Amino acid sequence: EAGVTQFPSHSVIEKGQTVTLRCDPISGHDNLYWYRRVMGKEIKFLLHFVKESKQDESGMPNNRFLAERTGGTYSTLKVQPAELEDSGVYFCASSHVGTAQRAEAFFGQGTRLTVV
């Protein structure tokens, strides 16, 4: 079974440009999450999709960030325009919708974003 895949693995862009990160969750996982780790800080929650619907986007830092999940499959996270403080590693994770005691989230390898 393929794991969570993210593309690109690295991206270097100039301040003011636009970048789009993509996440392909594990097939059949309705839950999709975005997290990020900016330098020197903890991994922080950004938002959560259930299928194509945004369940919780309380962690999105500002309106320069737009996440979509058309069709409830893959997701994109667009940053427009990018600022220096957006540099960091962006993780995507997916899990089953569960009533079980836990619905383990599987993480992708991350996209390292560098804004210069």
Place this chain on the structure above:
Amino acid sequence: GENVGLHLPTLSVQEGDNSIINCAYSNSASDYFIWYKQESGKGPQFIIDIRSNMDKRQGQRVTVLLNKTVKHLSLQIAATQPGDSAVYFCAENTGGTGFQKLVFGTGTRLLVSP
């Protein structure tokens, strides 16, 4: 890797020793906790979890202890191996049953010498 340059607490042990990694969490209402391992260039990988109605849970070579009184988690790794070298994160789940809205700790770097 992404953790280069971060001032993470570091635990250095010899191969075969037992390792104990500690974590303090913030939300007394959190009812589900997870330990993750992150190797260089990879995303966090689930190790073991524990619900708040338990104080101890064991896996293969790993044990998690939960002290709700002082909001403290620990991860014990028995007979530590060089392959255990990684950054370890505790996380508390604030998303309810079936959902994962995780609040991560800062992480601890484990270095295992042969």
